[in-house]
Amino acid sequence: xxxxxxxxxxxxxxxxxxxxxxxxxxxxxxxxxxxxxxxxxxxxxxxxxxxxxxxxxxxxxxxxxxxxxxxxxxxxxxxxxxxxxxxxxxxxxxxxxxxxxxxxxxxxxxxx
Amino acid sequence: xxxxxxxxxxxxxxxxxxxxxxxxxxxxxxxxxxxxxxxxxxxxxxxxxxxxxxxxxxxxxxxxxxxxxxxxxxxxxxxxxxxxxxxxxxxxxxxxxxxxxxxxxxxxxxxxx
Numbered sequence: 001x002x003x004x005x006x007x008x009x010x011x012x013x014x015x016x017x018x019x020x021x022x023x024x025x026x027x028x029x030x031x032x033x034x035x036x037x038x039x040x041x042x043x044x045x046x047x048x049x050x051x052x053x054x055x056x057x058x059x060x061x062x063x064x065x066x067x068x069x070x071x072x073x074x075x076x077x078x079x080x081x082x083x084x085x086x087x088x089x090x091x092x093x094x095x096x097x098x099x100x101x102x103x104x105x106x107x108x109x110x111x112x
Numbered sequence: 113x114x115x116x117x118x119x120x121x122x123x124x125x126x127x128x129x130x131x132x133x134x135x136x137x138x139x140x141x142x143x144x145x146x147x148x149x150x151x152x153x154x155x156x157x158x159x160x161x162x163x164x165x166x167x168x169x170x171x172x173x174x175x176x177x178x179x180x181x182x183x184x185x186x187x188x189x190x191x192x193x194x195x196x197x198x199x200x201x202x203x204x205x206x207x208x209x210x211x212x213x214x215x216x217x218x219x220x221x222x223x224x225x
Binding site for chain 2: 032102
């Protein structure tokens, strides 16, 4: 089973701080990398789907980068707000696999 | 929001009883998935479907079976529920197997006593 690692497991920041998380995945046979945002008591919602090395995606204050050759993706949040508090999941699929493999997530808590 | 519903939303059952969870979509997406969410494990894939009558096992398929007789419905069955199957179950759908995002249902909280 492929391993998808996310770090840190959790972090706590103050409102206005910028932060970033890491998702590590196998660097061979890359197919796609997803990021999801999962608020407590809700369902995961897609942030980004990234398919090419060097991809950079942005949605408001959240952005992501992808390095398939070294097997990592970064998720950045600029000027964190309390409403950004959630668990951020990444998910990886290689060319041989038939479904996404999810990491365990990074739980972000933003204090006002 | 993607048209995806799960039923029931909550269920309490006893060890050894059969349980069926239903996922229904109105998006006509080809792929459907069942995950379970447990503390410390994140989301783990149980089974998935890539078309009507086409299903395959995921990471944690033991004790579960699935069926998809129509595009819009994906059923997850616990033939004989055990306490280790107490969890929150999420259904998800997607147009493709990786290049499009997955849309998740609201979840079903199952407690096996």
